[in-house]
Amino acid sequence: MALWRRWTTRRTGLVLGAVVVGLVLLGSVVVAVGGADGGSSSSPSSPYDTAEPAIGRSTEEYAGSADAASPLVAPAAPAPDGVTGAGSQGVPVGSAQRSLVRTAQVTVEVGDAATGVRDVRAAAAAAGGFVAEESAGDRGGWVVLRVPADALDAVLDRVAAVGTVTDRSSSVVDATEEVVDLDARVASQQASVARVRALLAEATSIGDVVAIESELARREADLDSLTGRLAALRDQVAFSTVTVDLRVPWTGDDDPTPAAAGFGPGLAAGWEGLLALGTATGTVVGFLLPFLPVVALLAGLVWLVVRRRRRTAQAA
Numbered sequence: 001m002a003l004w005r006r007w008t009t010r011r012t013g014l015v016l017g018a019v020v021v022g023l024v025l026l027g028s029v030v031v032a033v034g035g036a037d038g039g040s041s042s043s044p045s046s047p048y049d050t051a052e053p054a055i056g057r058s059t060e061e062y063a064g065s066a067d068a069a070s071p072l073v074a075p076a077a078p079a080p081d082g083v084t085g086a087g088s089q090g091v092p093v094g095s096a097q098r099s100l101v102r103t104a105q106v107t108v109e110v111g112d113a114a115t116g117v118r119d120v121r122a123a124a125a126a127a128g129g130f131v132a133e134e135s136a137g138d139r140g141g142w143v144v145l146r147v148p149a150d151a152l153d154a155v156l157d158r159v160a161a162v163g164t165v166t167d168r169s170s171s172v173v174d175a176t177e178e179v180v181d182l183d184a185r186v187a188s189q190q191a192s193v194a195r196v197r198a199l200l201a202e203a204t205s206i207g208d209v210v211a212i213e214s215e216l217a218r219r220e221a222d223l224d225s226l227t228g229r230l231a232a233l234r235d236q237v238a239f240s241t242v243t244v245d246l247r248v249p250w251t252g253d254d255d256p257t258p259a260a261a262g263f264g265p266g267l268a269a270g271w272e273g274l275l276a277l278g279t280a281t282g283t284v285v286g287f288l289l290p291f292l293p294v295v296a297l298l299a300g301l302v303w304l305v306v307r308r309r310r311r312t313a314q315a316a
Contacts, residue, residue, distance in 0.1 A: 098176050099174070100175070101174075101237055103241045103243075104156060104169065104170040104240065105168070106165060106243070106244050107168070108163040108245070109164040109246075110140075110163035114136055116163060116246040117141050117143055121143065127158075128147070129145055129147030129239065130146055131145060132241075138248070139248050144242070144243050145241070146242075156242065179233055179237070182229060182230040186223070196215055
């Protein structure tokens with residue numbers, strides 16, 4: 001009897017487990033079928049259902065929608081060689097031409113500052129460069145040159161031949177990534193300006209014209225800024241900067257000449273000393289003059305006190 005009950009209990013548990021598993025599987029099938037029916041029943045919305053008038057939308061939204069739909073918009077300009085994307089990410093710098101900014105500083109001792117400056121200017125002109133800044137005096141001078149990058153070494157050799165080089169240094173900055181990045185950004189901004197100009201040609205209402213012209217002015221200003229930065233950087237790459245410091249060394253001939261001796265020079269020196277003494281005396285008198293009233297007042301008070309004491313002593 002006990003065995004029968006145990007076997008019946010096990011069979012009942014197996015049946016209940018099978019029923020639960022069947023219900024779970026049936027629910028999964030129903031959910032899957034319902035999801036498939038829902039996805040197939042939804043039809044793609046027509047682009048005309050969500051179309052909005054151009055007026056009332058921001059200029060960015062108007063420009064973005066027109067860029068994607070208008071057949072008259074000019075295609076984006078291709079990116080420069082070696083550039084993937086509009087930014088600096090993914091730029092294969094190793095395959096691009098290196099853009100190096102080179103600068104140099106030279107200190108040269110010369111016999112005559114004016115002659116040294118003239119020779120340095122001639123060295124820059126012979127290399128196709130120019131003088132950016134210049135200053136000269138009796139004891140020396142300095143010149144800032146802008147010379148082609150490929151002629152920098154030749155210019156340094158010619159400058160060294162002007163006199164005796166006492167100090168020389170140079171530096172190189174790799175600006176390849178910045179140049180490539182600016183190239184890509186300029187190309188992207190040019191395409192953006194072209195698209196906005198196409199939108200301006202298609203605008204039919206005053207509101208659209210005003211909004212698009214404002215956006216066009218902003219994008220053109222950004223393009224001018226990027227173009228200027230790129231031009232300045234390319235100028236630094238194309239022309240190296242050389243700072244030349246010219247110095248005239250001191251010699252025995254540069255010592256000041258001693259004053260001549262004799263009656264005339266002595267009289268002149270004495271007269272100058274008298275003038276200096278008179279000037280000093282006048283300065284002291286002028287300084288003490290404002291204090292005379294105060295000193296006189298204090299002296300009068302002291303005299304009155306002393307006189308009163310004397311009278312008191314005589315009366316006693």
